[in-house]
Amino acid sequence: MKEHFKSLSLFALLIMLCAFSLNVNAQEEVFDNNEPIFTVVEDPTEFPGGKDSLNKFISDNIIYPQEALDKGIEGKVYITFVVEKDGSINDIKIIRDIGYGCGEEAKRIVKLMPKWKPAKQREINVKQQFVLPISFKLPKE
Numbered sequence: 714m715k716e717h718f719k720s721l722s723l724f725a726l727l728i729m730l731c732a733f734s735l736n737v738n739a740q741e742e743v744f745d746n747n748e749p750i751f752t753v754v755e756d757p758t759e760f761p762g763g764k765d766s767l768n769k770f771i772s773d774n775i776i777y778p779q780e781a782l783d784k785g786i787e788g789k790v791y792i793t794f795v796v797e798k799d800g801s802i803n804d805i806k807i808i809r810d811i812g813y814g815c816g817e818e819a820k821r822i823v824k825l826m827p828k829w830k831p832a833k834q835r836e837i838n839v840k841q842q843f844v845l846p847i848s849f850k851l852p853k854e
Contacts, residue, residue: 793806
């Protein structure tokens, strides 16, 4: 009985390792026009000027939706998009919304962004999917 249990345990472990391996390799299995869209790369995409410039761009351009202001809504909206090989932004989607116009406002901000520094894999520009959280915090009175 113990031998049978050991065999089943080993088999289950092998299945889990195979599933994990498939998941890790899936990082670059998304394709757009036969080109991979990477989620992890050697040299990731970046907003011009880095994270501080990105935060400044967002704070300078965000317009708090009136409905969210009226209802006292705060939180984070998560937007995903693809940074193309030339740095342009494409395929913008809201993946987590707090409602009351905040998701659409976050999407509007991403559409306003200048070209990003493209991602590189093995010294070649590649497409990279990026997830950006945009915070909505009520102004202090």
